[in-house]
Amino acid sequence: MMTARDKLLFTPGPFITSRTVKQAMLRDLGPRDFEFIALVKDIQRRLLALGGVENAGYEAIPMQGSGTYSVEAVISSTVPPDGKLLVVVNGAYGKRIVRMAEILNIPTVVLKYPENIKPQPQQDIATKLKADPGITHVAMIHCETTTGVLNPIKEVGKVVRDSGRIYFVDAMSSFGAVPINLKECGIDYLVSSSNKCVEGVPGFAFTLARRDALLATEGYARSLSLDLLAQWKGLEKDGQFRFTATTHVMLAFHQALLELEAEGGIEARMARYQENYKVLIAGMRELGFEEYLPPEDQSHIITSFRYPKHPNFNFEEFYRRLNEKGYVIYPGKLSDADCFRIGTIGRIGTSEMYELLGGITRVVKEMGLDMPRRAAAS
């Protein structure tokens, strides 16, 4: 049977994955099979290597569920009962951590910035930490997928480490697309998931944890299933997940890790995404669209564009017309500006970006959105 081509996804994950990653799932592997146990071990080893911390006192802990589940595992099971969390917020994912902490009754201090502003490590975070000795943990998002801004995790890490606090980074949409060395950044816990820039399919997420920090969290868990230390101990004991393992997803993820290596590692993947981003920005400016962030703060992962002020513009219609042509973009999530987002990640290259721009050009014509061209990308 011939199957029509799937629509091209310009979303922040799940997105387009390679055929071979999907094909890796065409097997049924028992969770107690030695082959599966070895596969999980190899995934853990490769994840630590990607984080620059293989044999360096860190552990990789996969956990079933989407990315949020692993973020919640870190927040709920590594902060002690008398702990206090500082959350640095400049978008929806930072807010989500604050909401988690509220539900978990963890005392929280929020350092909130507008969505187009990067956190200030010295000026604001160091000051907050000095002013409140009760703060034990600091959480921040790396690439805030809300806008695409890349937050300064290394600079913040230095401030957090110098002040002796524990540092958690949600690197969900950047891990695999931006080189991160956990040790150099002073990160104690980092979370990402199977369906972001490693280019696997959705189903589990993983935490890279500094072993000594993790071992000190005995008894802190506020739930059974999201207990990070117990999850790690289970895997250490006999290579088993405590609850049903996502066997097929892990087969796909292992294949995705091999393909990341074959591509040339994180640097090469970053270069491909950067090319995608350059093509996108140049084409969108040519059509008269305007980015939400200044270019110097913008990552190559996902870009927010402002709704054009043209009276004919209507996002639902714009989205539907693009969708009908086979191109799926992403709605905005900003609290203070009307935007839509276009992802430049996944198994896509510049030819897919040009295809998308062709589709957008046709929709712009159909909707009569004649806009003045903007200057070429700087």
Ligand SMILES: *Cc1c(COP(=O)(O)O)cnc(C)c1O
């Ligand atoms: C995708 C993402 C998440 C997790 O979202 P899930 O829907 O739970 O997978 C968390 N933080 C950031 C920054 C993300 O991009």
